[in-house]
Amino acid sequence: MNIKRKTFLSAIISVILAISGLQGYATISGDKTDSKPQSDNKRNIAPFFTPATKAKMTPDADGFITRWLLLEPISKPNPRNNVFTDSYVRTAFTTEYFPNQFTGIPKDGEKVKVGEQELTWHALESTKFNVKLFRFASGLGLEPYGVLFWVVTVVNSPEEMKNVRMSVGSNSGSMWWLNGKEVAMLSEDIHMVMDDFVSARLTLNKGKNILRGAVINGPGMSDFCIRFLNEKGEPVRNLTITCE
C-alpha cells in the first residue's frame, strides 16, 4: 500500500471515529477512568526511548544495537520516497551539514547549527530492537517528515574481530560509516527489514569503534535496525555499547 493511500485511509477512519464520537475513547463503556489509548497526541518519545545511562550495555538477545546518539532531524523536504536513487542518497549523505559531521563523538545535549536550524544531540536507548526515528522526532514535537537523521554510537569490542559483517535495515535510504569508512548504503523507497542489507566483510577493532549513520525520510515512517554478524551469520553479542 502506498503512503498516500495509507494517509487517506487514516483520514477516513478518523472522520468516521469523530462522527461516531468514539475517537480517543475505549470501547468498554463502563470504564470511567483514563481510558484514552496511547496515541501520537502525547508527543513523547516514551515508550520508544529512555535516556542513555552509563550502565554496561551489550547488544540485545538478537544482537541489535539499541544505545545511540540521535541528532534532531535536519530539514530535507521530499514529498515522496521514490526520489531516493543511489545518486540522490549518496549526495544527500555526503553533504556536510554541520562541523565534525563525519568525525568525533557528539555529547548528549550538544547543539549544532544547520542553516537556520539549531539541533540537539540526544543520548538515548531504544526500548525496541529498532530505533524509531519517526517517534524520536514526533515525540520531541519536531517535524518527522522530509528530514534527514544523523546517528552515532560507539561499539566496544574486547578483541579484534575479522570477517564480521554489519546488517542493516532502514526506512528509508541510509548510509553507514564504521571508523570513518563507508560500509553500507541503502537506497530507494525501502522499508525497515532486519538483515535487509549486509555489508562486505569488515574488521571490528579491539576497543572503540565509531559507528555513524544517516537515514533519510520523505512522507512516511522512519526507523532502522543494526547488528553485527559473525562468519556463521550469527549475531555478535560480546560487545559493549556506549555513547562516548
Next chain:
Amino acid sequence: MNRFKIISAAALLSLFLTETITAQIGKPFIHDPSTIMECEGKYYTFGTGGGGLISEDGWTWNSGAVRPGGGAAPDAIKIGDRYLVVYGATGGGFGHGRKGRILTMWNKTLDPNSPDFEYSEAIEVAATESDIEDCDAIDPGIFMDPNDGRLWLTYGTYFGFIRLIELDPKTGKRIEGNKAIDVASACEASTIIYHDGWYYLSGTHGTCCDGANSRYNIVVGRSRKVTGPYLDNLGRDMIAGGGKLVAASSGRVIGPGHFGFLDLGDGVQKMSCHYEADLDQSGRSVLGIRPLLWKNGWPFAGEIFKEGTYEIESERRGYALELVVDFVRMERAPGSGRNATEPIKPVPGQQLADVINTWPTGNIGVRNGEYLTRPHQRWTITAVPDAGGYPGGPYYKIVIAGTDRALAATAEAEVITVPAFTGAPEQLWRIDQLTDGTYRIMPKAVPGSEEKLALVSLGDRTPTLAKFDMNSDSSKWNFKDQ
C-alpha cells in the same frame, strides 16, 4: 538463392541459440552405461560390449575406460578403497537365448594407466538357464544399503522378473545360501537407491535398441524394505508392471534408459543414463547426465540448464539480482481513474538503450532488489565453448542482457560485474539444479582462493560468495524466463 542461404543460416543459428544442451560433449557414445564412478579426480562409466568412457570434468567424455569380459550392461560401486565392477557375460535377448551369467570383479583403480590397475578374476554370482526360467541374467545393478552395509544386486530384463540377490561386500561373492527374490517385471536395467527412509527400485521400461524409435523410459517404485514389495505412486507392485516415470524422451534426445545415481553432495544429485538417440549427435546412443529432483517423495529427472535471458531470483526473499545503478523511472499512466476515457494502448517496457548511458562504465556492484523487469535486472546466460564443465553441464557466462557486462567473483569473495567478459575463471559459472528444483550458482574460481564458494544472499539485498548450505534458502536461486 542468396536469400534462401541467409534464411537457412539464420534458422540454423537460431537452432543453436535456442536448443537446450541435453547431453555430454566429446565423444560420449555408449549404451547401457554403469553408475558413474569418480576415481582420482576423473569420472568413469562402463558400457555394453566392454570398455567405457572417461571424463576429466564430468562434462566432456571420451572413450578410454577399460573393462574386460564383454557382455552387457555393467555396473560399478566403490567399497572401501576398491571398485567392484559387475556385468552380464552374455548379450541377452533378441532370440539369442537367456543363458545369462552375472559376474563381479575388483580393481584398486579405474585408471588404466595406473600401475595398480588390475582386475581380479571374475566371479559368477547369478545365472539363468535359457528359456527354462522367467529371468534373463544380464543388466546387473549394485547397491549398498547405507543403513547396514549389506550389498545387494538386481538383474534381469523384460524376459520375466527382475531379481534381487545379496553379495558379500568383502569378497563380491554371493552370500552362501542366498535365494533370489523377484522384485519387478516389465523392465530391465534395474538398480536400487535409498532416500529418506525408502528404497527405490528403478527400471527401464519400453522398447530398447531401436535408435530414435526406441520407447525407453525410466520408472521407479519404492519400498520400506530393500526386499520389496516395490510399489509405484498408484500402489501398483512393480511385479505387476508398476512404475512411476523418472525420465522420458524430451527435446532432441530420445529413449533414456539405464538409470545411475550420482550424489555430488550439498543437495546436488544427478542421474546418469544413455539416450537411445541424440538427434544432435547423428542419432547415436550417448551418455546423459541430468539433475535428479524429488517431489512428494518421488525422484524425477530435471533438465540441463537452458541458455536464455532470465531474472535471477533469490529463494531467500524473492528479490532479483541486479546492478547497483540508479533506478530510472518509467512514466506513470495518465488518468488512472476508473472513469478515464483515454483509449487503452500498450506502452513499451524500459529498454537497455533508455538507461545504459546512466550506468558507470567500469566495474559495477550487484545487489538484490524487487524485480521490475528492468534492463539492469535481466541476465543472459550462455554456455562458454571450451571452458570445460562439471557433471551434467558446461560453464556459463552471465551477462546483463544486450551487453558484455559479466558477473564475476572477486578476490575478496564478493561478486561484481566487469565491463566485458574475458573468459577468466572467475567469470565462469557453474549452475546445478538442486534436488528441490532450485539452483546453486558457483564461480569456477575465486581469485586467490581454493575454497569452493557459491552465490549466496547474505542479506535480503546483499549477494556475496559463501559456503553453500542446502538447508538455507539464502544459498538457492531460481531462474525465471524473460
